[in-house]
Amino acid sequence: MRRIGMLIFSRMTQLDVTGPYEVLARLPDTAVELVARTLAPVRTDRGMQIVPSTTYADCLPLDVIMVPGGPGQQDLMEDEQALSFLRRQAAQARYVTSVCTGSLVLAAAGLLKGKRATCHWAAIDNLALLGAIPVSEHVVLDGNVITSAGVTSGIDFALRLAAILDGEQVVREIQLQIEYDPDPPFDSGSPRSAAPETVAAVKARLAKLSEERRALAERVGRKLANS
Amino acid sequence: MRRIGMLIFSRMTQLDVTGPYEVLARLPDTAVELVARTLAPVRTDRGMQIVPSTTYADCLPLDVIMVPGGPGQQDLMEDEQALSFLRRQAAQARYVTSVCTGSLVLAAAGLLKGKRATCHWAAIDNLALLGAIPVSEHVVLDGNVITSAGVTSGIDFALRLAAILDGEQVVREIQLQIEYDPDPPFDSGSPRSAAPETVAAVKARLAKLSEERRALAERVGRKLANS
Numbered sequence: 329m330r331r332i333g334m335l336i337f338s339r340m341t342q343l344d345v346t347g348p349y350e351v352l353a354r355l356p357d358t359a360v361e362l363v364a365r366t367l368a369p370v371r372t373d374r375g376m377q378i379v380p381s382t383t384y385a386d387c388l389p390l391d392v393i394m395v396p397g398g399p400g401q402q403d404l405m406e407d408e409q410a411l412s413f414l415r416r417q418a419a420q421a422r423y424v425t426s427v428c429t430g431s432l433v434l435a436a437a438g439l440l441k442g443k444r445a446t447c448h449w450a451a452i453d454n455l456a457l458l459g460a461i462p463v464s465e466h467v468v469l470d471g472n473v474i475t476s477a478g479v480t481s482g483i484d485f486a487l488r489l490a491a492i493l494d495g496e497q498v499v500r501e502i503q504l505q506i507e508y509d510p511d512p513p514f515d516s517g518s519p520r521s522a523a524p525e526t527v528a529a530v531k532a533r534l535a536k537l538s539e540e541r542r543a544l545a546e547r548v549g550r551k552l553a554n555s
Numbered sequence: 556m557r558r559i560g561m562l563i564f565s566r567m568t569q570l571d572v573t574g575p576y577e578v579l580a581r582l583p584d585t586a587v588e589l590v591a592r593t594l595a596p597v598r599t600d601r602g603m604q605i606v607p608s609t610t611y612a613d614c615l616p617l618d619v620i621m622v623p624g625g626p627g628q629q630d631l632m633e634d635e636q637a638l639s640f641l642r643r644q645a646a647q648a649r650y651v652t653s654v655c656t657g658s659l660v661l662a663a664a665g666l667l668k669g670k671r672a673t674c675h676w677a678a679i680d681n682l683a684l685l686g687a688i689p690v691s692e693h694v695v696l697d698g699n700v701i702t703s704a705g706v707t708s709g710i711d712f713a714l715r716l717a718a719i720l721d722g723e724q725v726v727r728e729i730q731l732q733i734e735y736d737p738d739p740p741f742d743s744g745s746p747r748s749a750a751p752e753t754v755a756a757v758k759a760r761l762a763k764l765s766e767e768r769r770a771l772a773e774r775v776g777r778k779l780a781n782s
Contacts, residue, residue: 341577341608342573342576342577343574343577343733345574346570346573346574346603347570347573347574349569349570349601349603350568350569350570350601350706350707353601353602353603354601354751357660360601360602360603362603365781369606370598372582374577374580374587375580375587375608376573376576376580376587376589376602376605376606377602377605377606377608378603378605378606379596379605379606381602385750391613391671410717411576412698419700430732432713448734449734450727451732463719466736466738467610467738472678475600476733477734477736478733478734479577479732479733479735480577480710480732480733480734480735480736480737481734481738483707483737483738483739484737484739484740486603486740487739487741488740489739491740491741496580496741497756499740499741499742500741500743500750501745501753501756501757501760503741503743503744503749504743504744504745504746504749504753504754505572505705505706505757505761506705506706506707506744507655507675507705507707507708507744507745508706508707508737508739508744509693509704509707509708509748510707510710510711510735510739510744511693511694511708511711512714512730512735512737513711513714513715513726514567514569514718514726514727514730516727516728516730517724517730517731517733517734517735517736518731518734518736519731521736522624522727522730522731523727526724526727526728526731527702527731528733530640530728534732540568544619
């Protein structure tokens, strides 16, 4: 039985986890665990509560570890309990992965030093402060590290990871089962395609969060560089 | 405060709910409720447990009601408590909506009589048995009823609904925030694009479920026709 573990935490963005979960839980002989500090339901950034299936302490060795993002990612970047769980699992996992700003948590754990990696477009610059090499792509592979861009990119990431694990045909069938034939009504999903005023509006809304995240990445990055 | 309610139930497909939730919970002045029979965590078809925020009995009047799909949809189609909750909410809601096989539940509640509607590709034929007019599109609008195709189509549905509710610019910003710039590694998300052997394999895997669902739709359809 293959074991895929996804970290879940307060104020995470739930679709970062639920998108990949829908794909990866359909793989043959695969258990997907939702791992948290305790078994108490986790309140995500927009209110939905998800129940963990295991804890840092009880989680068995994982074949794949995945870290999602969301505003709560900031709490994890200096949370020694979470970071040491990630280091311990990463030391033996086949793949170390992230969706959205989850890559900043992997980086804070020292797992992205010198690695090419991606992140949500609005936070990707912070990767360089944490010793990684930012690459603006949907999904970035570097050795056994696979990182993906913001939120819904997690679905594309999961399909690619699934193909690496079990081959294309299994994934083509999963894609058909989840009817993933995307048809967005607008072309506004990336800062490259969105209108400049849309990008400016979103950046303005995220300004305070972005500033906090940058200060945190600088602080954590200095600690990493000195360690 | 606008109130959007999503039914959640045992053995539902979680991404049917979590995809639209991620979009709709970002709308201004909007509360998204997850409504179930009780407040106990709901175990979805691949194991993830989600906590309801309210119950059928306590749920305030909804502006939008949404029903997701998944294997557990069959239990709801003859569940008078669920169906009467849906009828009561639909009688005053601005929009009555579904993702995936959730449309079969709306139809079982008598809410799709003579309406154009869609469903997961593998279950869409059942709509006709329940008095609706099946239309193979990602998202189908008929009056105040909006139905969508399988699983991930719920994200496209939610973006379209959001644009109806709050206008294009709000939705363009949400699409950029959730970085919805889909990049599936394969072209296998619809029976029109997937290879014939992929369609055959998925149909074979779903054969037993499809047969049960058809027998149920016939039985419920007869009851509806006689009522």
